[in-house]
Amino acid sequence: MARAGTVAATRMPDTVRPGGTESETHPWKIRLVEHPKRFDSPSFKAAKRTAHKILDALDDGDLPYGPRPGGSEHWEMHHGGSLWVMTERGWRMYRARVGIEWSMQFCAAPPRIDRLRQDAATLVAAFPLTLPALAELGYEEAEELLRTPIRDADGVEAWTDSLFNACVPMSRGHHQGILPKVPGEHHYPWPVKGADFFRFDDFELWVTLPDGTHGAVTPVDRRGSGDGHVRLVHAAEGSRAADALAEAQDRGLMAVMPPNSSAALQAFAGQIEPGRRTAAGALVTRGARANGARPRAR
Known part of the structure; x- marks a missing residue:
């Protein structure tokens, strides 16, 4: 990618005329406060352990968002709606209609998160090898997560940090990078x-x-x-x-x-x-x- 200083000026096509700019006259402020201490919940730790076992078993060509990180880099687990299933050809990851970022759980309506659970349960039911394979990897909570209705904040939290939401594997750049380096999905x-x-x-x-x-x-x-x-x-x-x-x-x-x-x-x-x-x-x-x-x- 060329640096800004080396880019020659160009004019916009005649069919597109730049418009004016607008600004607000009302003053506004953003208060900067310390972030509440965040830690990996036991649910997230269990989900990540399982996801890493799945990724280790996959060929490079089957990684959802490859290539595999090398050197000092590592997979980052994106709360992007990860729906892992075991097919007859091995593990595959689909994505939910929406993913729930960790901080977004605090504005999440339980009935709407429960619909995501129902969608995931329907998908997993179509791949009957999935639950036995997850149990073999030590993720025995999968079945309970899929069959338990989400009715409160505890249920939302458990789903948010589960394998069925929190484990979209990405490099740091693809996850949260900013141009001119790798653009990340977060931005x-x-x-x-x-x-x-x-x-x-x-x-x-x-x-x-x-x-x-x-x-x-x-x-x-x-x-x-x-x-x-x-x-x-x-x-x-x-x-x-x-x-x-x-x-x-x-x-x-x-x-x-x-x-x-x-x-x-x-x-x-x-x-x-x-x-x-x-x-x-x-x-x-x-x-x-x-x-x-x-x-x-x-």
Whole structure:
């Protein structure tokens, strides 16, 4: 990703006109206080132990959000709605409609959390190998969690820190990172962040915009089309790009940047020849660069 100081200025497409800015006249304050001491509950410790056993048994290609952390890094368990089941092909993780962050339990209505429990119970029932496999791993509380209605704060707390919510395994970056390093799920919208786990390796989702802020872009057509335009799908609040993006959405339009924009050149840098001034045209794969093969049309 290019540094802010090296990004050339570009103009927005004619179809997207940046709007004005707004500010509040009422003063406001946020009081900074010490965070209540947080500790891993026995429920969370048991869930994490089980999740690590599952992850150790999985091949790298079956990890939900790989690759496996190496060196001094380790898995962080995200309270993101982890629904682990044992299939005939091994362990798989699905995700609940919503996950319950630890602090969110204090505003959680028990009947609504109970619906998540019912959803999880329905899923696990479709994979009858799951409960015996969890018991074999030492997570014997699974069956009771799934069959016990959630009616109060104690029930919400138990579900929040259970294997069926609290164990989405992610690296620290993917979990809580901030750009210009790895963007984490805690800080960036999941419909955009999620693409990090299925995009082509040679497409850069996150780019530096001309004002030094960061945004996310997507291609506007299929791989192989030759179209180097990019669509802006996320921008930092308060930035010029965010104003343009909001106006485009209000008008039912797309905020699109041209192939010679800095954003497009960053996004397609892995697919074009070094030094090329436009992202439009032929696709150059890494293999083609290495062996001198003729590039194919993008």
